[in-house]
Amino acid sequence: MTAHGPVAPLWLCAACSAPWSCPTRRQQLLHEYATTPAALALYLSSYYVAASQDISWAPAGTLHRRFLGWLP
Template sequence: MTVHGPVMPMWSCGGCGLPWPCRTRKRELRAEYADAPVSLALYLGSYLVQATEDMPWTPAGVLHRRFLGWTRDAELPNPAVPQQCQSVRAEP
């Protein structure tokens, strides 16, 4: 069990005091939900709903980036070598 859980209603991290989810908790969640990105989004989406109720003064976009925006980064491919586009020309 992590010590980096949310402290409500201000949504700070119980382990380090940073805004939750903190960098450590994001790393833990990425590992825990590595094969289930939709489940991670649903899990964090439920927390997003609670956070909007607890912090109505916070702009929706800020909360969205904080709770869900970073999850898409985990889904992007990370190729070891960048691929180059090669054009193929048809000969007349």
């Protein structure tokens, strides 16, 4: 378990207060899902959907880049 988990409804990192997913968590996720990148995309998509409901005022493109746009 990581300390860099999301804190809703603002979706900030619990450990460093950066917008989730923070750089540390991104690196952890890339390592954890190195052999299953499609599973990582699905995992992050579920967070994207939840965050889009909590942060409904944010432009969809911004949230997409934040949750999925950094994937290789």
